[in-house]
Amino acid sequence: MEYKDIYEEWLRNPYFDEATKSELRAIADDENEIRERFYTELSFGTAGLRGIIGAGTNRMNPYTVRKATQGLANYILKTGRQAKGVAIAYDSRRMSPEFADEAALCLAANGIPAYVFESLRPTPELSYAVRKLGCVAGINITASHNPPEYNGYKVYWEDGAQITPPHDTGIMAEVKAVTDYNTVKTMDRQAAVEAGLYRVIGREVDDAYIAELKTQVKHPECIAAVGKELKIVYTPLHGTGNLPARRILNELGFENVYVVPEQELPDGEFPTVSYPNPEAAEAFELAMKLAKEKDADLVLATDPDADRLGVYVKDKTGEYHVLTGNMSGCLLADYEIGQWKALKGLPEDGALIKTIVTSNLADAIADYYGVKLIEVLTGFKYIGQQILGFEESGEGTYLFGFEESYGCLIGTHARDKDAIVATMALCEAAAYYKTKDMTLWDAMVAMYERYGYYLDAIKSFTMKGMDGLAKIAQIMETLRAKAPKTIGDYRVLRIRDYQKDEATDLASGEVKPTGLPKSNVLYYDLNDNAWLCVRPSGTEPKVKFYYGVKGTSLADAEKRSQVFGEQLQKMIDEMM
Numbered sequence: 001m002e003y004k005d006i007y008e009e010w011l012r013n014p015y016f017d018e019a020t021k022s023e024l025r026a027i028a029d030d031e032n033e034i035r036e037r038f039y040t041e042l043s044f045g046t047a048g049l050r051g052i053i054g055a056g057t058n059r060m061n062p063y064t065v066r067k068a069t070q071g072l073a074n075y076i077l078k079t080g081r082q083a084k085g086v087a088i089a090y091d092s093r094r095m096s097p098e099f100a101d102e103a104a105l106c107l108a109a110n111g112i113p114a115y116v117f118e119s120l121r122p123t124p125e126l127s128y129a130v131r132k133l134g135c136v137a138g139i140n141i142t143a144s145h146n147p148p149e150y151n152g153y154k155v156y157w158e159d160g161a162q163i164t165p166p167h168d169t170g171i172m173a174e175v176k177a178v179t180d181y182n183t184v185k186t187m188d189r190q191a192a193v194e195a196g197l198y199r200v201i202g203r204e205v206d207d208a209y210i211a212e213l214k215t216q217v218k219h220p221e222c223i224a225a226v227g228k229e230l231k232i233v234y235t236p237l238h239g240t241g242n243l244p245a246r247r248i249l250n251e252l253g254f255e256n257v258y259v260v261p262e263q264e265l266p267d268g269e270f271p272t273v274s275y276p277n278p279e280a281a282e283a284f285e286l287a288m289k290l291a292k293e294k295d296a297d298l299v300l301a302t303d304p305d306a307d308r309l310g311v312y313v314k315d316k317t318g319e320y321h322v323l324t325g326n327m328s329g330c331l332l333a334d335y336e337i338g339q340w341k342a343l344k345g346l347p348e349d350g351a352l353i354k355t356i357v358t359s360n361l362a363d364a365i366a367d368y369y370g371v372k373l374i375e376v377l378t379g380f381k382y383i384g385q386q387i388l389g390f391e392e393s394g395e396g397t398y399l400f401g402f403e404e405s406y407g408c409l410i411g412t413h414a415r416d417k418d419a420i421v422a423t424m425a426l427c428e429a430a431a432y433y434k435t436k437d438m439t440l441w442d443a444m445v446a447m448y449e450r451y452g453y454y455l456d457a458i459k460s461f462t463m464k465g466m467d468g469l470a471k472i473a474q475i476m477e478t479l480r481a482k483a484p485k486t487i488g489d490y491r492v493l494r495i496r497d498y499q500k501d502e503a504t505d506l507a508s509g510e511v512k513p514t515g516l517p518k519s520n521v522l523y524y525d526l527n528d529n530a531w532l533c534v535r536p537s538g539t540e541p542k543v544k545f546y547y548g549v550k551g552t553s554l555a556d557a558e559k560r561s562q563v564f565g566e567q568l569q570k571m572i573d574e575m576m
Contacts, residue, residue, distance in 0.1 A: 003034065003035050003037075003038035003039040004034060004038070006038045006057060007024065007034050007037070007038045007056075010024055010038075010055070010056070011024055011025070013181075013182070015063075015181055015182050016055075016063065016181075020055045020061070020063075021055075023054065023055040024055050024056070035466075036056075036058065036465055036466070037054065037055065037056025037057070037058050037059055038056050038057050038058060039058065039466060040057065040058050041057050041058065041064075042057065042058050042059060042060065042064050044068055044071070044171075044172055044175040044176070045172070046162075046163065046164075046168045046172070046379075046381075047154055047155075047162055047163075047379070047381070048068070048139075048152065048153045048154045048155045048162075048163075049064065049065070049068055049152055049153040050143055050146065050150060050151075050152035050153070051064075051150065051151075051152070052149050052150055053094055053095055053149060053150065053151050060095070060099070060150070060151045060152070060153070061095075062098065062099070062102045063181055063184075065099045065102045065103055065106075065141075065153060066102050066103075066106045066181075066184045066186060067175065067178050067181060067184055068103075068153055068175050069102070069103045069106035069107060069139070069184075070106055070110070070175075070178050070183075070184040070185060071171060071172075071174040071175030071176070071177065071178050072086075072107075072137065072139075072155060072171055072174070072175070073106060073107055073110035073112055073185075074110075074174040074177070074178075075167075075170050075171045075174040076112060076136055076137060077110065077111075077112075078174075079136070081136040081158075082110070082111060082112045082136070083113070084134055084135050084136040084158070085112060085113035085114065085115055085133070085135050085136065085199075086107055086112060086113070086114055086115070086135055086136065086137045086138060086139060087115045087117075087126060087129040087130045087133055087135045087137075087138040087139075087156075087201070088100050088103055088104055088114055088115065088116045088117065088126075088138070088139045088140075088141070089117045089120075089121045089122075089123070089125065089126035089129070089138070089139075089140045089141070089142075090117070090120055090121075090140070090141035090142065091120050091121075091122075091123075091140075091141065091142040091239060091240050091304050091305045092120050092238060092239050092240060092266035092267060092268050092304055093141075093142065093143060093148070093150075093151050093268040093304065094148065094149075094151060094268040094269075095151055095268075096120070096141045096142070096151060096268070097120075099141045099151065099153065100116060100117075100139075100141045101116070101189065102186070103139050103141070103153070104116050104192070104198055105186045105187055105188075105189060105192055105198070106184065106185055106186050107197070108187055108192035108195070108197035108198050109185035109186050109187040109192075110185055111197070112197070113196065113197050113198075113199060114192075114197065114198055114199065115129070115133055115135065115199050115200075115201045116198065116199070116200055116201065117129075117200075117201055117202060117205075118200050118201065118202035119202070120239075120240045120266055121206075121240055122239075122240040122241055122244060122302075122305055122306030122307065122418075122419070122420060123140055123142060123144075123154075123240075123305040123306060123307040123416055123417075123418075124306065124307055124409075124414040124416055124417070124418035124419070124420060124421070125205065125206070125209050125244070125414075125420075126138050126140045126156065126416075127156060127160040127161070127414035127415050127416040127418075128160065128205070128208075128209050128212065128413050128414045129201065129205050129209075130156050130157075130158065130159075130160045131158070131159070131160040131415075132205060132208055132209075133201070133205075134158075135158060136157075136158050137155060137156060137157055137158065138155070138156035138157075138160070139153065139154070139155060139156070140153075140154040140156070140305070141153060142154065142304065142305040143304075144303055144304065144305050144307070144308070145275070145276055145277035145278070145279070145303040145304065145308065147270075147274070147275055147276075148268060148269050148270050148276075155171060156415075156416075159384065159387075159388045159415055160384065160414055160415035160416070161380075161381045161384025161385060161387075161388065161415035161416065162379070162380070162381035162384070162416065163381070164381050164382065164384075164385045165517070206244070209244075209413070210244065210247060210248055210251070212411070212413040213248055213411070213413070213420065213421050213424055214248070214251070214252070215411070216410050216411045216421060216424070216425065217252065217424070217428055218335075218336070218339040218340075218343060218428065218432075219339065219428060219431070219432050220252070222428070222431040222432045222434075222435050223252055223253045223254070223427075223428060223431045224253060225431070225435055226431050226434045226435055227252065227253040227254045227255065227427075227431055228253070228254075228255050228256070229256075229434070230254060230256060230297050230298075230427065230430055230431060230434065231256045231258070231294050231295060231296040231297050232249065232254060232256060232257045232258070232296060232297065232298055232299075232300065232427060233257075233258045233259075233260065233287050233290050233291040233294060233296040233298075233299045233300070234246070234249075234257055234258070234259050234260070234287075234299075234300045234301070234302075234423070235259065235260035235263045235264075235283075235284075235286065235287045235300070235301045235302075236259075236263065236264065236301075236302055236304075236306070237263055237270065237273065237276045237278065237283055237301055237302065237303060237304060238263055238265065238266055238267040238268075238269075238270050238271070238272070238273075238276060238304065239266065239276065239302065239303060239304030239305060239306060240266070240302075240304060240305055240306045241302035241306035241419060241420065241423075242259065242264055242265075242266075244306070244420045245300075245302060245306070245419075245420055245423050246259065248420060248423070248424045249423070249424065249427060252424065252427075252428075254427055254431075256294075258290055258294050258296065260286045260287050260290055262286055263286060263287075270304075272286060276303060276304050277303060277308075278301040278302065278303050278308055278309060278310025278406055279308075279310060279324075279325065279405070279406055281322070283301055283310065284299065284301060284310065284312060284322075287299050287300075287301055287312075288312065288320065291312070291314075291320065295314075295318075296314065297313070297314050297430060297434075297439070297440075298311065298312065298313050298314065298426070298427070298430055298440060299311070299312040299313075299320065300423055300426070302419040302420075302423065303406075303419070306419045306420055307380075307407055307416060307417045307418065307419050308325075308405065308406035308407050308417065308419055309328065309406055309407075309408075309419040309422045309423055309426070310406055311323040311328045311426065313430075313439060313440040313441045313444070314439065314441070315439055315441040315442070316439055316441075316442070321441050321444075323440075323444070324404070324406075324456065324457075325402075325403070325404045325405050325406035325407070326358060326359035326361065326404045326454075326456045327444060328406070328408075328422075328426065329354075329358070329359075329362070329402035329403070329404070329406075329407075329408050330359060330361045330362060330365060330447065331426075331429070331440065331443060331444055331447065332400070332402070332408055332410070332422065332425055332426060332429065333352060333362060333365050333400045333402060333408075334365050334443075334447055335425070335429045335432070335443075336399065336400050336410055336425065337350075337352065337365065337369050337371065337399050337400055338369070339432075340399060341369060346369060346370070346371060346399070347397040349372070349395055349396050349397050350369075350371040350372065350397045350399045351371060351372040351373075351374050351386070351390075351396055351397065351398060351399060352365065352366045352369075352371055352372070352373055352374070352399055352400050352401070353373075353374045353375075353376060353383045353386050353398070353400070353401035353402075354373070354374075354375060354376075354401070354402060354403065355375070355376055355377065355378045355379070355380075355382070355383070355403040355404065356375055356376070356377060356378060356496075356498075356516075356521070356523060356533060357378055357403070357404050357458075357533045357535070357544075357546040358402065358403050358404045358456075359404065359454055359456045359548055360454055360529060360531065360548055360550070361447075361451055361452070361454035361456075362402075364451035364452055364454070365447075365451060368450070368451065371399060372396075374386055375516075376516065377498070377516050377517060377519050377521070378403065378519075378521070378535060379403075380401075380403060380407055380409070380416050380417045381415075381416070383401040383402075383403070383409065383415075384415030384416065386398070386401070387401075387412055387415060388415070398412055402417075403417070404456065404458070404546065406419075407419070407422075408422050409421070410422065410425050426440070429443070445554075448554060452529075452550055453550060453551040453552065453553055453554050453556065453557040454529075454548060454549075454550050454557070455548065455549055455550075455551065455554075455557040455558060455560070455561045456546070456547070456548040456549075456561075457546075457547055457548070457561055457565055458544060458545065458546050458547070459544070459545040459547075459565065459568060459569065459572065460537075460542045460543070460544045460545075461542060461543050461544075461545075461572070461576075462541055462542050463541055463542065463543065464541045465541070468541050469541070471576075472536050472541075472542075472543045474575075475534075475543055475572075475575050475576075476520060476522070476534070476536065476543075478575050479522055479534060479575075480497065480522070483495055484524070484571075485506065487524060487526065487532055487567070487568065487571065488563070488564050488567030488568060488571075489563070489564070489567065490526035490527055490528065490530050490564070491526060491527045492506055492524050492525070492526060493505070493506060493507070493525045493526060493527060494506060494524070494525040495522065495523070495524055495525075496514050496521075496522070496523040496524075496525070497514075497521075497522055498514050498516060498517075498518060498519045498520070498521040498522075498523070499518055499519060499520050499521065500518075501513050501514050501516075501518055502514065519535070520535065520536055521533065521534070521535040522534045522535070528549070528550065529548075529549070529550035530547070530548060530549045530550065530560075530564065531547065531548050532545065532546070532547045532568070533545075533546040533547070534546075545568060545572065547561075547564060547565070547568060549561050549564055
């Protein structure tokens with residue numbers, strides 16, 4: 001059917017409630033809005049669903065959530081492991097509790113027990129709960145750091161990581177096979193509770209999760225020595241991080257933790273920011289104001305589902321420096337691996353894992369400590385997949401894993417990035433360095449001096465709707481059809497086309513497999529340790545250009561990055 005026919009069907013069909021129909025009648029004269037809502041089904045990708053909340057097949061609403069859950073239920077039933085149940089968490093966004101219940105009741109109607117958190121919880125705790133409760137899968141209702149009009153639906157498998165092959169393609173096929181909304185099952189909540197198919201979880205999982213985080217502390221004596229002196233400003237950005245982040249810091253002995261009052265409470269409207277993303281300077285405006293009032297040593301922000309951590313640190317002159325995800329990730333990698341080595345020695349099969357768009361500084365850290373550097377596709381689930389591989393093979397020891405988008409994991413209690421454990425570890429590192437009369441900025445500078453002055457950046461371009469998707473596809477096609485031999489002042493040494501699974505050496509013409517799963521990503525290795533990677537976002541209507549350079553000093557690296565960024569912008573403008 002054409003999109004207009006599907007729109008009319010939603011208005012006629014008694015399956016859809018009156019509130020949905022009323023919303024759709026209100027757009028009867030807006031042809032473009034009808035088209036955007038119904039020209040396609042909201043795509044169930046390898047991470048699940050993410051979209052604008054509203055009525056329609058291309059929107060997040062109770063019906064699209066139920067449909068996705070029916071597909072997941074069908075897949076679980078085919079595996080024969082339905083008795084293990086599914087853990088469900090949700091964040092502070094609009095409709096998150098409602099969507100969580102819709103998913104739980106669809107599962108229950110299919111005879112699959114649902115373990116639903118009593119209130120909002122961070123993403124990493126959901127990942128932990130899947131394994132703690134022995135569930136076959138997990139669902140997290142969140143759109144991470146997207147604007148308030150969005151929500152999402154992430155699916156996890158029994159290892160605690162977001163779904164990877166073969167489960168991702170299997171679940172996607174089952175979701176796609178659900179073509180009639182009328183066939184999707186649901187049931188009354190009270191009936192589900194009485195049948196033991198809707199089970200509320202809470203404090204018992206919280207306590208176990210926090211206890212697990214504490215096992216990752218390397219230097220409790222440093223916290224005991226200076227934890228009372230450190231001043232920490234923290235904001236959960238109206239999301240899920242407030243209670244667990246404050247709890248872990250308090251229980252470890254950090255007494256001067258100041259939470260931004262205007263952003264403390266959960267609020268899906270995110271009234272103090274236009275975009276609740278700790279990567280954005282705007283997200284730190286209130287926190288930085290409080291930090292200057294309190295003379296804070298470090299300033300921390302977690303995104304709404306608390307899997308990403310943004311950081312500012314103060315140097316000895318009182319100036320605050322922002323740490324990008326690459327910088328904070330490398331700072332923690334160096335601290336965690338370095339202290340592991342100092343306290344008990346590094347295992348021979350130890351590994352540091354990063355994504356392909358993450359800083360080459362990580363490679364230098366791995367080389368310095370003599371540990372294996374493993375590179376994976378963008379998406380923390382691929383880091384989780386590596387951990388699972390270590391467990392199943394008995395070969396490989398996970399030391400640390402991170403990606404440039406402000407996410408890392410310390411320990412293996414979860415299989416997704418964890419901003420709560422990162423908050424804990426960064427504060428511990430601040431205490432450790434303080435006992436050596438160093439700030440975290442001193443530690444960052446020391447890293448640059450030891451490993452080299454690597455600097456990384458990103459340019460993102462938002463392209464919404466049907467036309468936007470077409471434009472993103474055109475950009476990728478143009479780059480493939482006319483492979484550049486130079487980018488700015490740099491020569492292209494090698495092109496990795498992950499969609500074609502080809503790594504081409506431009507000097508010799510030799511073509512090898514990339515060694516990673518197929519993905520719509522182009523990577524350019526450049527001379528002088530520079531690089532560029534281009535990929536469409538998997539969760540937002542964006543195309544992203546990641547790039548990195550290496551300088552002879554921090555000032556030189558900043559200049560090189562600025563010039564390369566300007567040259568890259570010119571290249572992009574010509575393609576647009």
